[in-house]
Amino acid sequence: MIKSVFNYPISTLLDIESNIIYSIPRYQREYTWGKPQWERLFDDLVENNSGYYLGSIICINQSQDAITIQDLEVVDGQQRLTTISLLLAAVYKALKSKQSLTDEENFELLKLKNKLVMRKDSKQPRLIPQVQNNNQLDYFYVLSLTGILEEKDCPSNAGNRRILRGYRYFLEKIEQYASENGDNDSFFQLLLDRVNSATLVKIEVNNHSDAYTLFESLNNRGVPLTAIDLIKNKLLSQLEKLEPGSIDDNYDSWKKVIEALGDDYNVQERFFRQYYNAYRSEIKNIVLVPIATKSNLMQIYEKLVNHNPKKFLNDMVRLSKIYANLINQNPVEEIKLRNLLQSLERVQAAPSYLLLLILFDKKQSLQLENHHFEKIIDFLIRFFVRRNTTDLPPTRDLTRIFMDLAENCLLKQGDEIVRFIETQLSSQSASDEKFKNSLSSQIYEENKAICRFVLCSLEEEQMTKEREVDLWKVQGKQYIWTIEHIFPQGENIPADWVKMIANGDKYLAKSYLNSHVHQLGNLTISGYNSSLGNKSFAEKRDREDNNKRYVGYKNGLFLNNELKNENEWTIEKIEKRTKFLVSLILKKYSLVSV
Numbered sequence: 001m002i003k004s005v006f007n008y009p010i011s012t013l014l015d016i017e018s019n020i021i022y023s024i025p026r027y028q029r030e031y032t033w034g035k036p037q038w039e040r041l042f043d044d045l046v047e048n049n050s051g052y053y054l055g056s057i058i059c060i061n062q063s064q065d066a067i068t069i070q071d072l073e074v075v076d077g078q079q080r081l082t083t084i085s086l087l088l089a090a091v092y093k094a095l096k097s098k099q100s101l102t103d104e105e106n107f108e109l110l111k112l113k114n115k116l117v118m119r120k121d122s123k124q125p126r127l128i129p130q131v132q133n134n135n136q137l138d139y140f141y142v143l144s145l146t147g148i149l150e151e152k153d154c155p156s157n158a159g160n161r162r163i164l165r166g167y168r169y170f171l172e173k174i175e176q177y178a179s180e181n182g183d184n185d186s187f188f189q190l191l192l193d194r195v196n197s198a199t200l201v202k203i204e205v206n207n208h209s210d211a212y213t214l215f216e217s218l219n220n221r222g223v224p225l226t227a228i229d230l231i232k233n234k235l236l237s238q239l240e241k242l243e244p245g246s247i248d249d250n251y252d253s254w255k256k257v258i259e260a261l262g263d264d265y266n267v268q269e270r271f272f273r274q275y276y277n278a279y280r281s282e283i284k285n286i287v288l289v290p291i292a293t294k295s296n297l298m299q300i301y302e303k304l305v306n307h308n309p310k311k312f313l314n315d316m317v318r319l320s321k322i323y324a325n326l327i328n329q330n331p332v333e334e335i336k337l338r339n340l341l342q343s344l345e346r347v348q349a350a351p352s353y354l355l356l357l358i359l360f361d362k363k364q365s366l367q368l369e370n371h372h373f374e375k376i377i378d379f380l381i382r383f384f385v386r387r388n389t390t391d392l393p394p395t396r397d398l399t400r401i402f403m404d405l406a407e408n409c410l411l412k413q414g415d416e417i418v419r420f421i422e423t424q425l426s427s428q429s430a431s432d433e434k435f436k437n438s439l440s441s442q443i444y445e446e447n448k449a450i451c452r453f454v455l456c457s458l459e460e461e462q463m464t465k466e467r468e469v470d471l472w473k474v475q476g477k478q479y480i481w482t483i484e485h486i487f488p489q490g491e492n493i494p495a496d497w498v499k500m501i502a503n504g505d506k507y508l509a510k511s512y513l514n515s516h517v518h519q520l521g522n523l524t525i526s527g528y529n530s531s532l533g534n535k536s537f538a539e540k541r542d543r544e545d546n547n548k549r550y551v552g553y554k555n556g557l558f559l560n561n562e563l564k565n566e567n568e569w570t571i572e573k574i575e576k577r578t579k580f581l582v583s584l585i586l587k588k589y590s591l592v593s594v
Contacts, residue, residue, distance in 0.1 A: 056201040090170035138163040260320035275352035349384040351398040390430035442518035462558035484526035521578030
């Protein structure tokens with residue numbers, strides 16, 4: 001994985017004949033060199049002894065011939081190298097500005113110049129920043145101010161950007177230190193010694209995949225570089241080589257991909273994994289990996305990007321729009337389809353997105369209409385309610401199941417695809433008996449999300465327009481309507497509940513708490529959970545707000561129809577209500593085609 005590791009003094013590192021080319025930075029628009037680093041670098045060099053350690057950089061060196069000038073693509077350490085180069089340029093300018101130079105100082109000038117431009121071509125800077133946001137123009141302009149490069153026009157607004165401001169900061173600090181110490185020659189010699197002897201560890205790897213693996217192992221500072229960062233870096237770098245000057249347009253296209261997927265990195269990464277897994281049969285001539293995982297993601301996309309970067313970017317823009325529909329980042333216009341996709345997301349059916357991604361993308365050639373997708377998604381919801389309740393099929397098998405479905409669906413059309421999906425998933429789903437047993441157990445303890453989903457779905461099924469309530473409304477980061485335990489779930493069982501549930505027997509009440517409190521029959525939905533808590537059953541049932549509106553079990557919800565007329569709550573009634581709710585769920589989430 002690692003090609004080489006060297007601990008270099010700066011003087012040695014920048015004497016090696018190589019082009020140091022910037023990979024596209026992690027957050028392109030925000031790519032800046034912060035003033036605190038300018039101050040820190042200068043003060044650290046001046047105040048510490050020789051050999052000060054400046055950290056490490058990671059480069060990709062794909063050169064095959066060690067004799068020729070090598071191109072080193074920097075994927076970590078861009079800011080550090082730029083700051084060092086700006087300091088070297090400022091030292092060169094300050095030293096050159098002296099009225100008279102000794103032979104030794106002229107030799108130092110030449111060495112400084114050779115650290116900033118190639119020895120064999122003095123017009124070629126060693127450091128080549130990316131062109132985005134005028135970074136390259138600004139840096140080359142700084143070198144022209146020193147006289148190292150031929151005179152260049154000042155880029156518009158360069159004085160307000162970080163590169164020129166950093167260079168001027170170093171010039172001011174050099175002048176300030178020199179005047180304060182009163183001995184320019186001694187100070188220049190001290191500064192040159194500290195700059196030349198400061199060390200960097202340069203780590204070379206062969207490709208972006210190795211760079212990502214190394215980053216995962218070494219980087220514990222702040223926000224780590226991710227696989228998505230490196231995919232972007234690789235893509236924009238390749239496109240810039242093919243189409244010099246196109247980086248702004250290509251970066252804007254990449255931004256559309258990320259904006260479509262949203263800010264959640266887990267969703268972004270899942271999209272890239274699921275793209276490969278969905279289209280594997282079509283791209284196996286480019287890269288043949290059995291299944292995309294977090295660990296091999298960079299390996300896969302390095303090959304895809306190398307093969308055809310422009311097509312890859314266009315594909316990502318198109319497919320990320322579809323994915324945004326699937327995850328409701330950009331909900332579809334059709335109301336029924338939108339509601340089904342929302343339910344699919346709520347039932348934790350993310351593994352099915354790889355199938356839906358390719359079906360929506362190829363819906364025209366597969367002769368799929370909205371009514372087909374409505375049937376498919378409705379069936380997927382039923383499948384995942386059962387799967388997430390029973391854990392069958394197991395999680396480890398889900399990606400492979402949906403990859404096989406995606407590949408085989410491409411050989412079918414229309415209604416045939418719908419029937420094929422239903423048949424294949426039904427054969428791998430839990431039996432009705434297994435589903436019933438799981439529903440009858442302590443479902444809330446096993447899977448709170450599924451428990452909430454099935455309770456809300458039963459309630460929504462009975463709603464009228466006059467009594468319509470948004471059970472999924474969120475306030476802050478929490479649902480307003482939450483699951484309420486009728487027999488309280490707290491370890492400290494209130495005395496009136498011990499009396500009602502176990503005739504005053506604390507040990508029996510504790511036993512019932514462990515065996516029945518999380519069953520469906522003991523659960524309902526409340527928008528006022530905190531106001532009910534450990535109150536007695538009668539208080540929960542008859543609770544009113546300040547406006548005399550019922551907020552307890554007389555609130556009009558279907559799930560509370562039985563509770564509103566009860567005078568007590570017992571284990572027998574929990575078991576009876578559990579059987580009733582289980583029967584409704586079994587019917588609602590049957591896998592028999594409807």
